[in-house]
Amino acid sequence: MAYFLQQLINGLALGSIYGLIAIGYTMVYGIIGMINFAHGDIFMVGAFIALIAFLALTALGVTAIPLALLLVLILAMVLTAVWGWTVERVAYRPLRDSFRLAPLITAIGMSIVLQNFIQVAQARGSHSSPSSPAATSCSGRASFTVIVSNIQILIVVTMLVLMTAFWLLISRTALGRAQRACEQDRLMAALSGVNVDRTISLTFVLGAMLAAVAGLLYLLYYGVIDFFIGFIVGIKAFTAAVFGGIGSIPGAMIGGLIIGLIETFWSAYFTIEYKDVAAFSMLAIVLIFxxxxLLGRPEVEKV
Amino acid sequence: MAEPGTSFRQRLSSALADSLIAAIIAFALFSLVLGLRTEDNVTGLTLQPRPMLLAVVVGIVFVGRLLLNLFVWQAAYPLTTPFAKLFTREPFGKRDIVVLGATAALGAITLIVSALLDAPALELIAVALLAFVGLGLLRRGILHFFPDLPYAQIFIAAGILFAVLFPLTAYGLEKIFNLGLPLRYWFDLSILVLTYVMLGWGLNIVVGLAGLLDLGYVAFYAVGAYTFALLATHFGLGFWICLPIAGLAAALWGVILGFPVLRLRGDYLAIVTLAFGEIIRIVLLNWTEVTNGPNGISGIPKPTFFGLPFSPFAEGETFSSFFGLNYDALHGIIFLYYVILALACLTNLVTLRMRRLPIGRAWEAMREDEIACRSLGINTTITKLTAFATGALFGGLAGAFFATRQGFISPESFTFIESAIIVAIVVLGGMGSQLGVAIAAVVMVGGFEALRHTEGLQSFFGAGFDPALYRMLLFGFAMVGIMVWRPRGLVASRAPTIALHDAREIPGDLVGQGRA
Incomplete structure (x- = not known):
C-alpha cells in the first residue's frame, strides 16, 4: 500500500509537468488547428534558461532559495515566452493560410533547430542542477516509507494554481474571449474586431510561459536536463492533451495526470524499458476509441 | 511599412526602429543561452560568459534587418526583384541589368581576390554568385529562344541518363576536377541519395497520393532491414531471396499498423504513426534476445551478382574471376549503386502505373475529399490500407537494401529524425510530384552531406569550428526556409494523371490539400 501511495505521488508530480506542457499544445491546436511540434523543445529551452539563470544568480551571490526561485521563474517565463513568440513569428505566421502540412513541416524543422542550437550553444552532455531538494517523509504503516519531497508538493501546487489561473483567463478575460472566438471562426472574429495575429501570438506566448514553468519544475525534480528531453516529453504531453480532449484546459491537466500515473505505475509494476511504449500505446488506444x-467536443464536419 | 512616396529620412527612421526592436528581441533570445555557456568542471557546473559572441550575433541581427529594411522590404525598388525576375519571363529593366551586372562583377572580383589570397571559402562564395547569375541567365536565354520545348521531359531524361551513366561520369569528374576525395566516396554518397529518393517515392504514395500523413515511415524501413538481417544471419539466406520477403513483411506491418488508424484524420494520424514508429524502435532496442538490442546485428551479407559474390577469394567463382577482371572493391559498390537505382526506378514505375489504375485514382480522390469519395461508393478502408501497404512495401525493400549495404544495423539508424527527413523530402519536393521528390532528396541529402566537407568554412571561422555540429542546425533552418519560401514545394505543379482533352499543367494550389 505504501509502495502504491509512493508511486501515486510520483505519478502525480510527473503528470503535473506533462499537464503544464499539454496546455500549450491544446491551446495552439484549439486556435490554429496545428500540432506545435516545437513546443516540447520550447519546454527544453525553458529548462535550460532556468538552469543558466540559477547558475548566474548563484554566481551573483543570490543564495536565498525562495528569492532565487522566484527570480528564476520570472526570468525563465519571460525569456521562454520570447522564444515561443519568435518561433510563431518566423515559422508559422508566414504559412498561416498555406496548406495544412506546411506548418507541420516548419514545426519539425524548428524542433530540429532548437535542439541543435542548444547542443551547439551549450556544453554537450547532460546538465545537472546544483540545488538538491529537501524531502519531507511521512512514515507509512508498512516498513516502506512514503517520501513526499518539497519539490513534489511545489509541483502539484504550482500546477493547481496555474491551471486555475489559466482557466479563469480563458473563461473570464477579453483575451480568453478573443481566443475562443478565433477558435470558432477566425474570419468572423477578425470581422468583429479581434486582432487575430495578436491573439495567436499571445497564445504561443502563454503556452511558452507554462512550458518554462514545466521546464523549471522538471529541472528541480530530476536535477538533470539534456537537449533531447523535449522530444519525448513533448510527445507525451501531446498525448495528454489529446487524452483530455484537445482544446480543453482542464482536460489537458487531467490527461497529463493520467499519462504521468500510467507511466509511473507501468515502470513500478512492469518493465521500465517499455514505459514509453505504454504511453504511446495509450495515445493510439485513446485516439482510436x-x-x-475525455472532455473534448466532437468534431462535426459539414459537407 | 513605409509607402513608396515617403522620403528617405522617414524610411530610415522606421527601418532603424524596426531593426532596434529586432535586436532587442535577439538579445532576449540569446542573452542566457548563447551569452553564457555552462561548463562541466570538477567543482560542478560553472558559467563561462561570452559577451563578444552575444554582441556579434545581436549586431548581425541589427545590421541584417536594417539592410533588408532599407533595400528590400521598404525600398521603392527592392534589390531582390532582378533575381526573382531570373526565374520568370518578365522583361528586364535597366536597373535589373545594372544589379545583375554588379552581382556578376562582384563575383568575378571575389574570385580574383580569393585566388590572390588563397582563401577557399571566398572562392566558394564567388562561384556561387557567378553560377546563380549565369545559370539564371542561361535558363532565360533558352526559354527565350526555344519557348515550347518539353523541358520537364528533357530534364527527366537527362536525369535518368546521368544516373545510369553515373559510375562512368564519376571516373571522369574525378579525373577532371581532382576533388581529392576517393571515388568510393562519390559512390557511397550517390547510393545514400538514391536510398532517400526511393524512400521519398515510397512515402509519396502514402502522403502525396493518398494524403495520409505518416510520420512513422521509418518503422517499415526498420522492419525491412531487420527482416533481412535476421533471415540472413540465422538461416543464411541471401539478399535476393530475402528482398521480396522483407518487402512483404513491411507491407504486412503496413496493414497491421494501418488498421487501427483508419478512423483517424490529419494531424491525429500523423501523431499516431509517429508513436508506432517509436514503439517499433523501442521494441527493437529492448527485445535483446531477438534483435541483440542496442548492439545491433552485424555480419549481414552483401548481394551477389547472379550468385557470384564480390570478394577477393571464395570457394567457387567470384565476380572478378568469372569475368577475368582484377579484383577491385569498387565493383561491389558500383553493383550496389545499380541495385538501388533499379529499386528506386521500380518504385517510381509502380507509382506511375498505379496512378492510372482505379486504386491510384481512388487514392488521389480520397486525398482531395474523403467524404465525397465515400459517397461515390469508394471503399476508403481498402483504399487506405493499400496505400499504407504499398508505401510500406517500398520502405521495406529500401530497408533490406540499407541492411545489406551497411552490413550492420542497430535501432539507432531508425530514429524519428529519419522519418522527419523523409517527410521533409516529400513535402519540400512538392506533394505528389515524383520529380520534385527526387530533386528534394538530392538537395537535402546531398547538401547535408556536403557540409561534412567544408574545410573552407573551417579556415574561415577558425580551428574551433566543427561543421559537423552545425549540420543538423542548418538542416532544420533549410526545412523552415524552403517551406516559407515555397510553401507548395520545389516542384509545385505537375501534369495531371488523367485529362479530358489536353493535359495542362495544374497549379500547385489545386494539387493535394493534404487533407486526410
Missing part, C-alpha cells in the same frame, strides 16, 4: 478525448 475516444477520438475527441
Amino acid at each position: 475516444f477520438p475527441t478525448g
